[in-house]
Amino acid sequence: MSGTMIPDPISELADLQPPHDPYALYARLRDSSPVCWSDRIGSWVLTRYEDCLAVLRDPASFASDWRRIGENTPEPLLSIQSLDPPEHTGIRRLLVDAVRAIDYSGLAKAVTAEVGRRLANLSRRESFDYVTEFAAPLALKTITTVLGCPPIDPDWFFPLSQRIVDGMDAGIWPETDEPAVSARAELADVTGTWLSRRCSEGLIGYVTAAAATSGVARPVLLNSLRAVLHAGFESAGRLLGIGFAALLAEPDGMAKLATSAPGLAMEEIVRFAAPVQADGRACVAQRRLGGQLIAAGDPVTIMFGAANRDPARFAAPDVLDFTRRPNPHLGFGRGAHSCLGQPLAILQARIVFTTIAVEYPRARTVREPVYRRNLTLRGISSHEASLH
Numbered sequence: 580m581s582g583t584m585i586p587d588p589i590s591e592l593a594d595l596q597p598p599h600d601p602y603a604l605y606a607r608l609r610d611s612s613p614v615c616w617s618d619r620i621g622s623w624v625l626t627r628y629e630d631c632l633a634v635l636r637d638p639a640s641f642a643s644d645w646r647r648i649g650e651n652t653p654e655p656l657l658s659i660q661s662l663d664p665p666e667h668t669g670i671r672r673l674l675v676d677a678v679r680a681i682d683y684s685g686l687a688k689a690v691t692a693e694v695g696r697r698l699a700n701l702s703r704r705e706s707f708d709y710v711t712e713f714a715a716p717l718a719l720k721t722i723t724t725v726l727g728c729p730p731i732d733p734d735w736f737f738p739l740s741q742r743i744v745d746g747m748d749a750g751i752w753p754e755t756d757e758p759a760v761s762a763r764a765e766l767a768d769v770t771g772t773w774l775s776r777r778c779s780e781g782l783i784g785y786v787t788a789a790a791a792t793s794g795v796a797r798p799v800l801l802n803s804l805r806a807v808l809h810a811g812f813e814s815a816g817r818l819l820g821i822g823f824a825a826l827l828a829e830p831d832g833m834a835k836l837a838t839s840a841p842g843l844a845m846e847e848i849v850r851f852a853a854p855v856q857a858d859g860r861a862c863v864a865q866r867r868l869g870g871q872l873i874a875a876g877d878p879v880t881i882m883f884g885a886a887n888r889d890p891a892r893f894a895a896p897d898v899l900d901f902t903r904r905p906n907p908h909l910g911f912g913r914g915a916h917s918c919l920g921q922p923l924a925i926l927q928a929r930i931v932f933t934t935i936a937v938e939y940p941r942a943r944t945v946r947e948p949v950y951r952r953n954l955t956l957r958g959i960s961s962h963e964a965s966l967h
């Protein structure tokens with residue numbers, strides 16, 4: 580495929596200065612060139628809700644498994660995220676069953692206790708870093724509890740995990756690729772021991788018991804558990820970070836949340852925050868999107884964050900509206916590869932945000948949040964806040 584869009588939409592995104600807020604640019608792209616080609620990443624870029632949804636709903640034409648357009652996927656990357664049916668079906672079913680089998684009321688109690696304890700400690704201080712001292716350690720604790728794996732050293736894991744996230748933008752910043760590959764290998768050394776250690780708790784316990792009869796290849800199983808750890812930590816942790824910043828930026832945000840229906844409020848925070856901003860598919864059969872012909876073999880980038888602010892789908896899309904209903908956002912994707920951790924991420928976010936809104940209604944920003952430059956996973960590296 581070739582294209583002549585100038586300037587390149589992805590280069591424009593990459594060049595945004597701190598706080599790297601992409602939403603004004605998304606709005607311009609949606610209006611002027613909703614399906615446009617980026618030479619920078621060699622992909623179509625979709626910013627309208629309708630086009631993003633069409634791709635997510637059509638896995639026969641738009642592959643998650645890039646081997647379907649002749650690309651090579653190294654074995655460490657073969658996982659639930661990178662396979663299509665029929666190989667995707669077995670691992671997806673196994674992990675969906677494992678997520679369904681979670682004791683949600685037990686988990687809610689454990690997370691509530693953990694959140695209460697951490698916030699009580701932090702409330703003794705004038706201010707603290709909400710991301711590094713609260714959201715990130717909490718997200719790691721939650722996902723390791725859910726997985727039932729041995730504890731993971733945060734000082735080792737946090738920078739390693741960030742290298743993997745940086746590598747998701749390697750199409751833009753190629754120098755991030757090699758550090759991400761080595762970080763994934765380092766992480767695999769740890770997660771690769773999980774099944775042999777015979778962890779009997781949580782998702783790993785469930786999967787270990789069911790693995791023999793599931794027919795899922797062992798490397799796919801291990802890579803997928805590693806993906807659950809990484810996605811469960813990064814996406815859910817980033818949701819806590821951006822969601823908190825959005826609540827504090829909103830006039831009376833905490834008070835509005837305290838009096839809102841938590842289910843609707845959490846969906847709205849996911850729509851608004853969209854920590855997973857983008858994902859890719861490979862077109863396997865020629866299709867037309869937004870008037871453009873997408874050829875077989877062309878990569879397509881779905882911009883979830885842009886779709887979630889599309890005024891053609893959401894009234895007043897830049898307003899955080901806890902009464903929004905329906906709210907068919909794409910923050911968790913849609914279709915065959917939609918987010919597996921959705922109920923877990925919502926549970927954790929609900930407990931964190933409602934606890935702060937009810938118990939610490941005077942929570943405030945002390946120093947403006949610092950957004951990372953990452954474009955695939957949006958997130959905040961630090962946010963000095965006070966609970967008083």
Ligand code: HEM
Nearest residue numbers: 659660810811814815855910911912916918919920923924
């Ligand atoms: C405990 C937390 C989480 C876990 C364990 C988790 C896990 C996963 C996994 C394993 C997939 C791949 C599913 C597949 O390919 O069949 C996935 C997809 C996805 N997740 Fe999550 N996730 C979590 C939290 C989140 C959060 C907080 C968000 C955003 C708000 C999110 C957004 C997404 C999106 C957009 C996809 C779809 C990607 C695509 O279409 O290719 N996830 N998640």
